[in-house]
Amino acid sequence: MGIFSLDPGQLARCAQLRGLARQHLAPLAEKGEPGRVNRPLVAELGRLGLLERLFTSGALDLCLMRESLAQESTEAETALALQGLGAHPVHAYGTDAQRDRWLPGVRAGRMVAAFALSEPGAGSDAAALELRATQEPPRQGRGELRDQPRRDEHSPPRRWLLSGxxxxxxxxxxxxxxxxFARTGEPGTRAGGVTAFLVPADRPGLTGTPLDMLSPHPIGTLTFDGVPVTEDDVLGEPGGGFRVAMNTLNLFRPSVGAFAVGMAQAALDATLAHTARREAFGGPLKDLQTVAHQVADMALRVESARLMVYAAASAYDEGADGVPRRAAMAKLLATETAQHVVDTAVQLHGARALRRGHLLEHLYREVRAPRIYEGASEVQRAIIARELYKEEAR
Structure with a gap:
């Protein structure tokens, strides 16, 4: 198992994606307001058919999409990835009614999805969720929630209230x-007591507040004050939410690595161009051995991370053993590599790279967050060690 080079068709698709990003997506991204959903950009991703590919592609193709877009527009890459992360549980675990109601809008770029797992006290430790889903007894004759067809019209669906x-x-x-993701079991049950729900934004009791973050894409807090949900909103099975979350993350973690590789490649390309033309100490920077060796090290790290990302994605597509370990390794290596490569690129560019609007100033702000979200680097190391010892014990 393993991919060590892309075939001509894959290379052509990557080049096409970079071209689409430059021509159609980057201009829309530049018009967006930091910290807000850029709906024209999401709509353009839908018009170009890229959101549809989220649901028809394997993990490797998802990685190639994210890497290619990231080289030209991190905003476009992130908008695509967030649609996939938020809607994948519906695609993979939803009922026919849930898919028919929500996924066409996601594919077209008309509806925006979100993945709501983290909590103030449960970020890295996803099994420690405290958002409560308190079950209510069935109420005969009570009006149904909007857009929720009942599974059995002779038996009212179970109903919960989300609080937290x-x-x-x-x-x-x-x-x-x-x-x-909310806790439907007792607090001591941890992973086994979590259920995944599809919650429309207009449900009564659901409010949100934006957070002012370093990253330019929107991030916020959600408050659930007795938000009603029923079994028609469940994704998968009651009590099976942790599996929904982890399987989604196993798919998307390698592609977070691909996002990081795309940013690292953009920084490397900018550094190659800059050091080839920038004159210093009587010649171009590239003629200084210390500079040339740093550039060579950047290229080595980028290619190593890329290969590990492709290998992890291929393992997922093939249903191979060790997917959680491979996914964690890919995200860890790629995000740590991107941080190093972008930082080195800034150092080799000097003060110009710190000016607002410079590509590297933008990448320097963007590259930090992937080492934290979808499992911080420390969590990835814990996953790798756990999986290794699990394999050793077999």
Missing amino acids: EKTWISNAPEADFYTV
Whole structure:
């Protein structure tokens, strides 16, 4: 198992994606307001058919999409990725009614999705969720929630009230619907007591507040004050939400690495161009051995991270063993590599790279967050070690 080079068709698609990003997506991204959902950009992703590909592609193709877009427009890449992260649980675990109601709008770029897992006290430790789903007894004759067809019209669906808070949620509070993970079991049950719900943004009791973050895409806090949901809103099975969350993250973690590789490649390309033309000490910077060696090290790290991302994505597509370990390794190596490469690129560019509007100033702000979200680097190391010892014990 393993991919060590892309075939001509894959290379051509990557080049096409970079061209689409330059021509159609980057101009719309530049017009967006930091910290707000850029709906024209999301709509253009839909018009170009890129959002549709989120649901028809494997993990490797998702990585190639994210890497290619990131080289030209990190905003476009992030808008695409957040649509996928928020809507994948609906695609993979939703009922036919849920898919028919929500996914066409996501594919077309008309509806914005969000993945609501993190909480003030449960970020890295996803099994420690405190958002409560308190079950109510069935109420005969009570009006149904909007857009929720009952599974059995002779038996009212189970009903819960969600109470608590989610935070660090990308696309909140502007998304049209949220994949929300809440505790339906006793607190001591941890992972086994979590259920995934599809919650429309207009549900009574659901409010949100934007957070002012370093990253330019929207991130916010959601407050659930007795938000009503029923079994028609459940994604998967009651009590099976942790599996929904982890399987979604296993798919998207390698592609977070691909996003990081795309940023690192953009920084490397900018550094190659700059050091080839910048004159210093009687010649171009590239003729200084210390500079040339740093550039060579950057290229080595980028290519190493890229290969690990492709290998992890291929393992997922093939259903191979060790997917959680490979996904964690790919995200860890790629995001740490991107941080190093972008930082080195800034150093080799000098003060010009710190000016607002410079590509590297933008990448320097963007590259930090992927080492934290979808599992911080420390969490990835814990996953890798856990999986290694699990394999050793077999």
